[in-house]
Amino acid sequence: MKYTLSIIIITATLLASCTAPKTEKLPYLGKKELVDGVEQNYKIPQFSLMTQDSTMIDNKSMSPNIYVADFFFISCPSICPKVKKQMLRIYDRFEDEPRFKLISHTLDPKRDTIQRLKQYAENLEVDHDKWYFARTDQDTVMDLAFSYFVNAFVDNEAPGGFDHSGKIILIDQEGHVRGFCEGTEPDSVTPFMDDIEALLDEIKTKK
């Protein structure tokens, strides 16, 4: 009787460890594209942005790293502070991870000058070489938001003049979209941080 019981337990444990692999590879999100007849995963298009330090970042400078991106504006009275709180939570958890960065894009380049972005970053008390506050012209940032699957519109009736979603997007070292969460919902950010961890493991094993 004892034997049978222990055999059942051992078999069950083995089965469980087989059927539930611990690290599942994150999916590639977005529509696949045909390039020269070969199907390729969706990539964030070319960008070139100025940061709070007046330095430029682009796809190439980001490429050894994975990063998360969000869209906001400083005078935003609605969801932005909540999303920033969650971005800060992500920053705190991966602060010591050299291949992890964050980009917050301003949707309001007219009011959010480089100087104001710098002040904002300093008030958040974050490292300027880890978390970029990026600025470009109005049309470019709107297009860029769409390319990250973030809805953003100029809307004079919305609080602060812009209507936008609070999604936080995870991008891998090749520019593919690998995950997202709702920055306004702390509960959705918790599993998202595990996704970041998984992606970091993925690029470490690739190296």
Place this chain on the structure above:
Amino acid sequence: MCYFCSCETGTYVQGKTLYEFHCESCHMADGSGLAKLIPPLQSDYYDDNYDKLSCIIRNGLNERIIVNGKPYEQEMPYNLGLSDFEIVNIINYMDNVLLKKDRYKSLQSVRDELAGCSY
């Protein structure tokens, strides 16, 4: 016969709903604020300005203030649409639920404060 069913199911119900709608996106659900951008409710500033809270909630704040030793400069928006009664409920919700102060502000004291707002 159900006398009590229709009544509120918890305390500070209206205050909570109003806080969520008007205050939470900046001051956060737990009142913790955001780094050096948005001050926390739990602070010396809150206690020292307890008799000005009604004015601050209704008219906003656009001056540099020191909260728990740190400077804050971001403007707080006004809420001109809130009634005196709604302001009382927000303050009592913050005080009792978020800050666990166990004190109660009356409608009359809010009205007196609002009558004397300096701006």
